[in-house]
Amino acid sequence: MKRLFFLFVVMLCILVGSSSFAAWNETTVRKGQPELLKSVIEKASTTKNAVVVFDLDSTLLDARLRSLRIYHEYGSQFNIPELFNVERRNVAGWNFRDHFLSSGMKKDLALKLDEEIKTFWKPRFFSNEYVANYDIPLPGALDYVNTIYKTGANIVYITGRNDDLKTGTIATLKHFGFPINVARTTLIMKPAKLVQKTEGYTHEKQSQIDEDYKITATKKAKAIGNVIAVFDNEPTHINLYSDQFQGATVVFVDTDTSPLKTKPYSTLPVINGWLMK
Numbered sequence: 001m002k003r004l005f006f007l008f009v010v011m012l013c014i015l016v017g018s019s020s021f022a023a024w025n026e027t028t029v030r031k032g033q034p035e036l037l038k039s040v041i042e043k044a045s046t047t048k049n050a051v052v053v054f055d056l057d058s059t060l061l062d063a064r065l066r067s068l069r070i071y072h073e074y075g076s077q078f079n080i081p082e083l084f085n086v087e088r089r090n091v092a093g094w095n096f097r098d099h100f101l102s103s104g105m106k107k108d109l110a111l112k113l114d115e116e117i118k119t120f121w122k123p124r125f126f127s128n129e130y131v132a133n134y135d136i137p138l139p140g141a142l143d144y145v146n147t148i149y150k151t152g153a154n155i156v157y158i159t160g161r162n163d164d165l166k167t168g169t170i171a172t173l174k175h176f177g178f179p180i181n182v183a184r185t186t187l188i189m190k191p192a193k194l195v196q197k198t199e200g201y202t203h204e205k206q207s208q209i210d211e212d213y214k215i216t217a218t219k220k221a222k223a224i225g226n227v228i229a230v231f232d233n234e235p236t237h238i239n240l241y242s243d244q245f246q247g248a249t250v251v252f253v254d255t256d257t258s259p260l261k262t263k264p265y266s267t268l269p270v271i272n273g274w275l276m277k
Helices: 001-016 033-046 064-077 080-086 096-101 107-116 119-124 130-136 141-150 163-176 192-197 203-224 235-244
Strands: 049-052 154-162 184-190 226-232 249-253
Touching: 033 049, 033 141, 033 226, 033 249, 049 203, 064 080, 064 119, 064 130, 064 235, 096 107, 107 119, 119 130, 130 163, 154 163, 154 203, 163 184, 184 203, 203 235, 226 235, 235 249
Parallel strands: 049 154, 049 226, 154 184, 226 249
Antiparallel strands: none
16 A cells, blocks of 8 residues: 555656746745845945946846737737737746646647747847836835945946847836946946857857856956845856855845756855845
C-alpha cells in the first residue's frame, strides 16, 4: 500500500510539473523589504555624490500590457476570440505558447499561434508607440525612485532596451513622473546595432552579449559617482552587478525573469516590489 501511495505521489508531481508555466510574482511586501528599501534611502541621504541604479522592464515598469494589447489586436484582426481570454496574469516569461495555454487555450491552437504571431508581435512590441502607450509603473516604483532622487542622489537607469526605443522610453518615464532628462539623471540603453547582431542567437549567446553591454554600462555608472545600490530582476545581471559594484547594496527584484537557469547569488537581498507597508 505504501508503495502504491509513493508511486501516486511521484506521478502527481510529474503531471503538475509538466503543466506548469512561468509565473509573474505579483507585488507583495516581502519580509524585511521595507527595512531594506528604507536603508537605501538613508544611504542615499548620507553619501556624497550617491548613485542608485535601476533596471526598467519588470523592475520599475510592467511591459505585459504591451504584449496583451498585441494579442488582442491579432485576435480582432484575424477573428481568433480565444486570444481575448489571455489576461495580464498569463503573460509571464517570453514564451507565447505558455501565455496562450495558461489562459485555457487548446494546445493545437496555441502551438499554431506560437509560430504565426511572432512577425505580428515583434515590430509592435519593439516600437516607441507601444512602449509609450502601454508600459506602466509597478506599484510603489514611482514613489520610491522620486524619494531617492529627492535625497540628492543620482538616478541611473540601465536597460536592455535598444536605443531605438529611447523616445518611447523617455515618454513613459516622463508621463508617469519619473525623474528623467533633468539634472542627476542618466538613461543608458543598449546600442541598436548590438541588438541586431544578436538576432537568431540562442538565449545563452544573447545573454553573454548582454552581459558585455552591462559591464560597459557599469563603467558609465561608476564614472557618475558612488554607486550605493542597484536593483534588477534578471539573475545574470544582478550577479554581475554584485561582482562589479563592490560595497553597494545589490538587490534582486523577484518579478519575472528570462528563460535561463541562472539563479541570483544566495547572499543577495530580495524584494517583491516597491511597497514599504
